[in-house]
Amino acid sequence: MQISDLPYPDPGVPDARSGPRLLVWLGRNQLGGQAKSLCWGLLHHIGIAGLPFAVGFGVEAVVDRDGRRLLLVGALIAVLGIAISLGDTMLHRTAVTNWITAAARVQQLLARKTAELGSALTRRVAAGEVVAVSTGDVEKIGWFVEAVSRFLAAAVAIVLVCVGLVWYAPSLGVVVAVGMPLLALSSLPLLPRATRRADIQREKAGKATELASDTVAGLRVLRGIGGEELFLGRYRAASQEVREAAVRSARMWAVISSIQVFLPGLLMITVVWYGSSLVLDGRLDVGELVAVFSAVSLLLYPLRSVEEIAMAYSFSRPSAKRAARVLKLTRTDGHEPEARTAPEAPAPGGELYDPETGLLVPAGQFTAVVCGDPDLAGRLAERLGGHPMDAAAEGPPVLLGGVALDELALDTARTLVLVQDKDPVLLSGTLRELFDVPASGAVTPSAALAAAQCADVLDALLQSAPDGVEDAMDARITERGRSLSGGQRQRLALARSLVTDPEVLVLDEPTSAVDSHTEARIADGIAALRTGRTTVVLASSPLLLDRADRVVLVHEGTALPAGTHRELLHGEPRYRAVVTRETEEEQRAAGLELARIAESLTEAESLTEIEESA
Numbered sequence: 001m002q003i004s005d006l007p008y009p010d011p012g013v014p015d016a017r018s019g020p021r022l023l024v025w026l027g028r029n030q031l032g033g034q035a036k037s038l039c040w041g042l043l044h045h046i047g048i049a050g051l052p053f054a055v056g057f058g059v060e061a062v063v064d065r066d067g068r069r070l071l072l073v074g075a076l077i078a079v080l081g082i083a084i085s086l087g088d089t090m091l092h093r094t095a096v097t098n099w100i101t102a103a104a105r106v107q108q109l110l111a112r113k114t115a116e117l118g119s120a121l122t123r124r125v126a127a128g129e130v131v132a133v134s135t136g137d138v139e140k141i142g143w144f145v146e147a148v149s150r151f152l153a154a155a156v157a158i159v160l161v162c163v164g165l166v167w168y169a170p171s172l173g174v175v176v177a178v179g180m181p182l183l184a185l186s187s188l189p190l191l192p193r194a195t196r197r198a199d200i201q202r203e204k205a206g207k208a209t210e211l212a213s214d215t216v217a218g219l220r221v222l223r224g225i226g227g228e229e230l231f232l233g234r235y236r237a238a239s240q241e242v243r244e245a246a247v248r249s250a251r252m253w254a255v256i257s258s259i260q261v262f263l264p265g266l267l268m269i270t271v272v273w274y275g276s277s278l279v280l281d282g283r284l285d286v287g288e289l290v291a292v293f294s295a296v297s298l299l300l301y302p303l304r305s306v307e308e309i310a311m312a313y314s315f316s317r318p319s320a321k322r323a324a325r326v327l328k329l330t331r332t333d334g335h336e337p338e339a340r341t342a343p344e345a346p347a348p349g350g351e352l353y354d355p356e357t358g359l360l361v362p363a364g365q366f367t368a369v370v371c372g373d374p375d376l377a378g379r380l381a382e383r384l385g386g387h388p389m390d391a392a393a394e395g396p397p398v399l400l401g402g403v404a405l406d407e408l409a410l411d412t413a414r415t416l417v418l419v420q421d422k423d424p425v426l427l428s429g430t431l432r433e434l435f436d437v438p439a440s441g442a443v444t445p446s447a448a449l450a451a452a453q454c455a456d457v458l459d460a461l462l463q464s465a466p467d468g469v470e471d472a473m474d475a476r477i478t479e480r481g482r483s484l485s486g487g488q489r490q491r492l493a494l495a496r497s498l499v500t501d502p503e504v505l506v507l508d509e510p511t512s513a514v515d516s517h518t519e520a521r522i523a524d525g526i527a528a529l530r531t532g533r534t535t536v537v538l539a540s541s542p543l544l545l546d547r548a549d550r551v552v553l554v555h556e557g558t559a560l561p562a563g564t565h566r567e568l569l570h571g572e573p574r575y576r577a578v579v580t581r582e583t584e585e586e587q588r589a590a591g592l593e594l595a596r597i598a599e600s601l602t603e604a605e606s607l608t609e610i611e612e613s614a
Contacts, residue, residue, distance in 0.1 A: 003100055011108040016328035019321030026102050026145050033101065034149045037094040041153025044087025047080045048298050049161040053168065054080060056291025063287065091153070095146045103142035106323060110134050113327055116410055125326055132209045133326055137319035144309075144316035151309040154302030158184070161295055169288040172275050176296055179267045184306045186263055187256045194252040195314040201245040202318040208238040253311065260307050264300050271296050343403055345412050350401020352417070352504055352534060354383055359552060359559040361504070366527050366535045368548035368565070372555065372578045374509075377538045378422060380554065381508040384536060385419035400504065418502040422509050424493035426481035431461060432473040434492065440501040443529065445473070448498035451525030452491045453518050457484065486513040494522070504534045516543060523547040540579055553578070 015025040027034065058073040110133065114121055121130065162180055165173030212235060271293060278284035352361035357380065361367045371377040383398055386405030397404040405413050415438070426434065435445040449458065461475035464483065469475055481489040490513045497505060507526075511519040520543045526535065527547050537544055545551050545565040552562045553575045560572070568575040 003097055006101065006104050007108055008105060011105045011112070014109055014324075014327050016324040019317050019319075019324050022320045022324045022327070023141065023144060023316065026105065026141065027148060029105070030098055030102060030145060033094060033098045037091060037098055037146075037149035038153050038156075040087050040090040040094055041150050042087075042156055043083050044091050045153055045157030045302050046160065047083035047087055048301065049157050049164070049295065050080045050083075051077065052291045052294030052298060053164065055294050056168075056287040058287075059290050060285060060287035063285075091150065095150055098149065099142040099146035102145035103138045106138050106141055107134060109327055110138075110323070113329065117329060121326075121329070124329055129206055129210055129322065130326065132206045133319070133322050136205075137322055140312075140316045140319040141323065144312040144320075147305070147309050147312040151305045154305035157302050158299060161299055165292055165295055169284060169292050171278055171284060172271060172288070172292045175271060175274060176267070176292065176299075179270070180299065180303075183260075183263050183267060183303060187259050187307065187310065190252065190256050190259075191310055191314065194249070194256060194310075195317070197245070197249040197252050198314045199318045201242065201249045202315070204238070204242045204245045206322065208235065208242050211235050211238050256307060256310070260303065264296075264303065268293070268296050343407055345408065345416065346401025346403040348503060350403075352384065352536070353399045354380070354559075355396035355399070356383065357554055357557055357559045359384075359554065361534060361536055362550070363534050364532050365549040366530060366537070366547070367562075368545045368551045369536060369538045370540050370545065370551060370553045370575060370578055371538065372574075376554065376557065377508060381419050381421060381506050381538055384504075384506045385417050386413045416502060417504040417506065418497060418500055419506040420493060420497045420508060420510060422512070424490070424497075426477055426484075426489055426492060428477060428479040430474050430476050431458075431492075434477060434496060435473075435499050437496060437500055439499050443499050443501045445495070445499055447529060448495040451498055451522070451529040452495040453514075453521050453525065454488075454491050454495055457488045457492060460484070460488065487515075487518070490514065491518075491522070494526075498526070498529055501533070504536065505530065506536045506538070508538045510537065511539070511541060511544060519543045542579055545579065551575075 012029060015021045054073055054076045058070060058077075061067075061070040061073055110130075114130075117124070158180055162173070162177040165176050167173070211231075275284060275289040275292060279286060279289055349363045351363050353359070359369065359380070361384075369377070369380065371380065386398060386408070397406040399405070400416060405417060408416070432445075435448075449455075458472035458475075461477070462469070462472045465472075465475040477484070477492075481492065484492070490510065494507070494510050497507065497510075510526075511522050514522065519541060523544045524547060526537070537548065539545065542565065548565065550562045551565050551568055553560045553568060553572060555574050560574075563571070565579075569579065570576075
């Protein structure tokens with residue numbers, strides 16, 4: 001896989017049981033790229049490792065005054081230089097390719113999981129953590145995957161050089177062959193502590209990112225209640241904790257780095273001292289000493305890869321753990337579902353039924369659902385879409401035409417039932433791009449905008465658009481629609497939902513941020529545009545409820561008998577209490593007043609009968 005071939009047609013099914021397993025899975029899926037990087041790395045390091053021997057042969061040729069052999073040594077050094085340059089260039093190219101492709105694979109997996117879970121993702125994992133995983137953590141994971149091949153190439157080069165030194169100068173080669181593994185393993189006792197400190201740093205950084213993300217998302221509310229300084233103080237404290245953790249982690253890595261500098265220097269001193277004594281005793285040639293010294297000096301370069309792989313793993317392991325935590329989430333429960341064949345989609349015109357509450361939505365009707373608890377309404381909306389908010393909750397799935405929505409393929413379920421929650425998100429882009437969503441084609445954007453009463457929104461977008469933009473559909477919307485009011489954002493989101501024209505449309509408080517006159521027109525527009533289609537609106541606004549074909553009250557998790565808004569308003573006290581916001585005292589007073597009026601009417605009827613009989 002080359003960078004130009006991204007994105008992956010299919011990123012695969014990750015092993016998300018743990019962070020290390022995810023890293024191993026990524027490595028297995030990039031064996032080709034790792035092999036290329038390993039080969040180029042070997043060429044690079046072997047070229048470097050061959051230089052000391054060439055220099056040693058050159059020194060011996062000078063001592064022996066052998067010009068022909070000196071020319072051969074010069075040619076050998078030129079070849080080694082070409083090998084070093086080519087190997088280094090291609091090693092960097094293939095290693096960076098491994099890094100980017102691994103990061104891209106993880107990002108595609110995260111994007112696929114985000115699309116699968118939908119709005120339930122941020123209810124199971126903090127939004128800031130999702131941001132941290134998809135940005136910084138992805139880079140750390142790619143770093144480790146990229147460092148593996150370079151480490152293997154460096155390790156092979158170290159082994160080959162040690163073997164070559166033992167063959168070339170046995171007396172000194174044995175010292176180097178014993179000393180190099182000790183240098184490579186010298187920092188291992190410190191790695192667990194360094195890894196723990198790195199984990200603490202990443203955890204604190206993730207919490208700070210979550211706090212910053214939540215603060216930015218609620219900045220308008222914070223300004224309204226004067227809570228900016230409070231949250232700013234919290235972020236400052238969290239930022240200082242991250243700084244302190246980073247300093248503690250850096251200190252440990254500084255100790256490891258100092259060991260990687262001190263011990264190789266000690267080995268070089270030992271080689272020079274011992275080699276010089278061997279030269280003085282006549283047991284070693286000067287060229288051999290130069291070759292061994294040069295080899296030890298150049299081995300310090302591949303030895304850095306040992307420290308790098310240790311750092312890369314310590315930083316990528318917590319990142320991979322957090323990525324695995326997101327990737328192993330499912331939309332129905334906390335475990336991967338058993339492999340099974342998805343049933344066929346139900347025939348059009350089926351009823352929507354929730355066994356948990358007993359709510360039955362007839363096909364082709366505009367049904368309003370009233371819940372006294374807003375949280376219950378949100379959970380019910382999620383259930384009706386086949387995406388329960390509580391992943392651990394057990395209960396029978398919602399049925400559409402007798403088929404369980406949770407057993408359908410995800411794209412099929414979302415084509416049949418579309419849920420718009422209380423806080424729909426508008427992505428940045430033009431209005432035309434906003435309406436470029438999977439749809440039946442039966443509803444045009446202009447019809448949906450008219451039904452959602454978006455004329456003033458179009459005017460506002462045109463006024464704020466740059467010169468040259470004449471069509472409101474080409475006007476740009478800022479991120480999350482921040483340049484629009486809450487009511488304008490809500491109406492645009494409603495129009496986008498209407499354009500999709502699903503078989504079942506579930507709207508959770510679609511007009512909570514608009515005025516009553518606009519709300520009445522929107523209710524008429526929804527009823528007219530969705531004629532013959534199943535529409536469920538969870539609301540408590542009398543204007544919406546009065547336009548519905550039938551209204552159902554869900555009281556304490558159970559759906560009560562349905563009726564029209566006026567029937568329930570006069571015949572169901574619990575419904576009247578929710579819709580009119582009457583308190584218990586007001587209900588009792590109203591009941592007493594009705595009883596008094598009924599008693600007065602009874603007395604009047606009795607007097608009338610007496611007068612007539614008289």
